[in-house]
Amino acid sequence: MLAIVDYGMGNLRSVAKAFEHLACPARITRSTGDIERADRLVLPGVGAFGDAMSALNSYGLVEPILSFINSGKPFLGICLGLQLLFELSNEDGQHQGLGVWPGCCIRFDFADHRQGRGLKIPHMGWNTITRQNQCPLFSDLPEVCYVYFVHSYYVAPEQQDVCAALTEYGPLSFTSAAWKGNVFATQFHPEKSQRIGLKMLQNFIDFQALGSV
Amino acid sequence: MLAKRIIPCLDVDKGRVVKGVKFFDHRDAGDVGECAVRYDAQGADELVFYDITASHEGRDLMVDVLREAAERVFMPLTVGGGIRSVEDCRVMLSNGADKVSINTAAVKDPQLIRRAAIRFGSQCMVLAIDAKRVQLNGKEYWKVYINGGRKATELDVVSWAKLGQDNGAGEIVLNVMNADGTRAGYDLEMTRRVCEEVDIPVVASGGAGNLEHMAKVLTEGKADAALAASIFHFGTYSIAQVKEFLRAKGIPVRMEPQMAGAGQGG
Numbered sequence: 001m002l003a004i005v006d007y008g009m010g011n012l013r014s015v016a017k018a019f020e021h022l023a024c025p026a027r028i029t030r031s032t033g034d035i036e037r038a039d040r041l042v043l044p045g046v047g048a049f050g051d052a053m054s055a056l057n058s059y060g061l062v063e064p065i066l067s068f069i070n071s072g073k074p075f076l077g078i079c080l081g082l083q084l085l086f087e088l089s090n091e092d093g094q095h096q097g098l099g100v101w102p103g104c105c106i107r108f109d110f111a112d113h114r115q116g117r118g119l120k121i122p123h124m125g126w127n128t129i130t131r132q133n134q135c136p137l138f139s140d141l142p143e144v145c146y147v148y149f150v151h152s153y154y155v156a157p158e159q160q161d162v163c164a165a166l167t168e169y170g171p172l173s174f175t176s177a178a179w180k181g182n183v184f185a186t187q188f189h190p191e192k193s194q195r196i197g198l199k200m201l202q203n204f205i206d207f208q209a210l211g212s213v
Numbered sequence: 214m215l216a217k218r219i220i221p222c223l224d225v226d227k228g229r230v231v232k233g234v235k236f237f238d239h240r241d242a243g244d245v246g247e248c249a250v251r252y253d254a255q256g257a258d259e260l261v262f263y264d265i266t267a268s269h270e271g272r273d274l275m276v277d278v279l280r281e282a283a284e285r286v287f288m289p290l291t292v293g294g295g296i297r298s299v300e301d302c303r304v305m306l307s308n309g310a311d312k313v314s315i316n317t318a319a320v321k322d323p324q325l326i327r328r329a330a331i332r333f334g335s336q337c338m339v340l341a342i343d344a345k346r347v348q349l350n351g352k353e354y355w356k357v358y359i360n361g362g363r364k365a366t367e368l369d370v371v372s373w374a375k376l377g378q379d380n381g382a383g384e385i386v387l388n389v390m391n392a393d394g395t396r397a398g399y400d401l402e403m404t405r406r407v408c409e410e411v412d413i414p415v416v417a418s419g420g421a422g423n424l425e426h427m428a429k430v431l432t433e434g435k436a437d438a439a440l441a442a443s444i445f446h447f448g449t450y451s452i453a454q455v456k457e458f459l460r461a462k463g464i465p466v467r468m469e470p471q472m473a474g475a476g477q478g479g
Contacts, residue, residue, distance in 0.1 A: 017284055021284075046333075118435075121412055122336055122383055123215065124414050125216060126218065126467040127215045150311075193287070193288075194469070
């Protein structure tokens, strides 16, 4: 079973519909039992970092998510779900994340960049990704991939090897996908990225973790 | 590089796509689900559904239409028309919309966008502005209109756009009524002014008649996206044709790659 974590934020239905379209039924849930039993777990999310962590804490979901990740089973974070994997965010004050990877979330700020003048925030729309490694999420995809973004914050991982793809916005090149072992995460929305995005979700469904039961 | 977006707008009346000229004379332009799938296949970057019925029955049909579209196409969907409350926003967002566009209700209750943005995030709140050039005592004003373009307000278009941003809107759709449905071209001057005055993305709407109009509003008009209805519904151009034209002009657009077999599950 593929489980989608429901913590009251984000368009969970869109994510579920995309998996159902790929003949992979998805359960939207906040039950710790469901999360424990799931074969694959997806953490979607739009909205504010602090609110999301509060919600995960209040539903008692932090521990079950971390245990799932540690079990070695495939995990996918989408948008805010990518940002939450890191240690810190400075969105409206400082907030602790899940801390799976060292690094923090930073707001786009082009005030000091001549090249960045006139750039809009949020970074909204279709942009390309440049792959940094052999992340299985990108198997059999064309060379140039446009994917759909909508976000005002981006992540700065401390370990470069978790960066699976970079995207350029004005003068900045930021981590648009991250991957290590069984943990995948995208800043963009595969569920809103038409055929390219659906192929990535299919790759996630097809991924077999090494050493997983 | 961030691509300029091409967005077909589907005006929906009682569950059917229609298109009028200057807000009147609506002609039937087809089934909503079929239109959505066709535009998806052509490589549309987003879809906007605009409910022009705005009655209670119309609203229920709109939710049905939205749910159907959200099961068939996987791209950003925006819903507008008759959205009056945070609860209206919630219903649309939970039925497959990614963004909700607010027009008249934002004028009547300027805090509505703020309340909804706090609850759902700015990224899903769109301020739609019906704008009109009005001559008064030999001077020209850019005024905001409401109630489907039937009622004038005292609001200035540029100030209203800036206030919308301050209130938490994540995007602005600027529909210039003088141009809407005429196919005589977007209002480049007004679009550029609004784009320069706000830091959030601006979608230009109203007046698309040919490929050059689309190119101009994305360059001279500085718009982040171009919205059009009639040229797509009546098959004047396909979205792929528009994008080929823009790409040849050096404007960054997303081209849909050929991917045999992808996304065919289910």
